[in-house]
Amino acid sequence: MAPFFDESRVDSDEVLAALDSHQTLRGLATAGAQVREAVSLSEEAGIERVAGGERPRSVLVASLGGSAVVSDVLELLAEPGSPVPVSVRRNLPLPGWVGPLDLVIAVSLSGRAPGPLALAAEAARRGAALLTVGATDSPLADVAAQARGVHIGIGRGRTTSRTALWSLLAPVLLGAGHLGIVDVDPRVLAQTADRLDELADSCRPSSESFVNPAKLLAADLAQGVPVVLGDGPLNGVAAGRATSMLARTARVPATSGELPDDAAQVVACFDGPFTAAYAGGVQALSGAGAQEPQDDIFADPFLDGPVAPRLSLLMLRDVLPDPMTREADDARALAEAVTTAAREAGVRVCEVTAQPGHPLTRLAGQIATTDFAATYLALGLGLDPAVSPHVADLRGRTGG
Known part of the structure; x- marks a missing residue:
């Protein structure tokens, strides 16, 4: 039936x-605000320091579950003109070619997802550059700090990746934009935040x-x-x-x-x-x-x-x-x-x-x-x- x-x-x-x-509708309605907050948090954390400000040889993105779409969006926007390859990995093993010339981006709302956390730790061991996005007080943030990478917090009140997508996605795109991998900058993110506000209203x-x-x-x-x-x-x-x-x-x-x-x-x-x-x-x-x-x-x-x-x-x-x-x-x-x-x-x-x-x-x-x-x-x-x-x-x- x-x-x-x-x-x-x-x-x-x-x-x-x-x-x-859990006020899911309210959480979805904050998408535009999440983008604006993420830009501020990224700039405060020194997003321009990603990979030492130098374009990496390649980029590997680690995200899974509700955060998996972050990898999908980065791949989509990078494909038309990225000068470096972008690949996705959900869990170990970290590909053997990843080393000091590469950038690994690990995303986990809680900062505790086993796959992204293990990949970030292995990347740090090999000397790869790190960009991590997740909870401020988390194992993922600790890995980034020990590896002298860049960690972007997700702000307050973000309880599930289903309603906090833009807190995770915006920092990744901003960092990739700084490296010339995607055509995304604060202006594009501001336009995107406005579009999300329009949809939240309708x-x-x-x-x-x-x-x-x-x-x-x-x-x-x-x-x-x-x-x-x-x-x-x-x-x-x-x-x-x-x-x-x-x-x-x-x-x-x-x-x-x-x-x-x-x-x-x-x-x-x-x-x-x-x-x-x-x-x-x-x-x-x-x-x-x-x-x-x-x-x-x-x-x-x-x-x-x-x-x-x-x-x-x-x-x-x-x-x-x-x-x-x-x-x-x-x-x-x-x-x-x-x-x-x-x-x-x-x-x-x-x-x-x-x-x-x-x-x-x-x-x-x-x-x-x-x-x-x-x-x-x-x-x-x-x-x-x-x-x-x-x-x-x-x-x-x-x-x-």
Whole structure:
């Protein structure tokens, strides 16, 4: 049976206050402030001293779990023009080529995540330059201090990487910008903070469901099992973050992909058992004749049985460039072909299109929208977005 998304829950201040025990919505709304605070903390810590102010031979980023998107964003922004390679490692072993000429960036909100902490310690032992981001009083900060690296604190009130993403990401991008690895500076971060403020305002809890983009998207996502598809590398990163938030915050299983590489495997799912087209195909094979994919609006779940879960497609689209390029036109045509195929198969399609701006600013808007949507989806389903009994039980069983 499909989950029941109650719009009255997400429009009620009392219900939101009762369900959102850790004020997840408020935490997401501070994203713009996190960027501004991170810039100040980075400058106070001497971010210009990263790698001695000299461009390293290579950069390795260590982040995992809710912080993993930090690595993804740095890779994305570095790819177009970085003069040095950027790679990602979640845990030991540290690659053998890392040495005194390289920079290792380790990110952990608590400063205690085993993977980034072990990688930072091994990098320090080999004499590599270090940039660490996390809690001020933490083992990760100690490793950076002993190695004469640069450690950036995360500020107060940052309790989970799901709501403190920008406290972790902004210092990394600022440091990489100082080294000429990415095209990010305080001006770009200020524009990004403004975009995050705009999204926080339009997605605020007091904004009614019929005008709030995140609440509207949450209601749509509740109608099926979501596949999140980005129309290119930028939205591919946003899609990965969205599936992580849907699973961890809303407890909804989701998968993500990126065009053009994942077009075939996504479209293949439109033939499968989670679409209305599948029922028509089965009827055709049984001799009943193929029918247009559609739901029976008169179906009674008590007499006819529960409705099977259906696939839904969340397509994340980038703004079209001006002037238009052939590559962008091909990407647009492929995205439209996929959404058309989805609708013809009876798949519910939602689209979120980025607003113009620097790539980081565009990405920030996509992430903010889906972050808020995943949180409203949890609340509309009657779940606390920050508290998962099964996660707590898992930690208890493993000592994590």
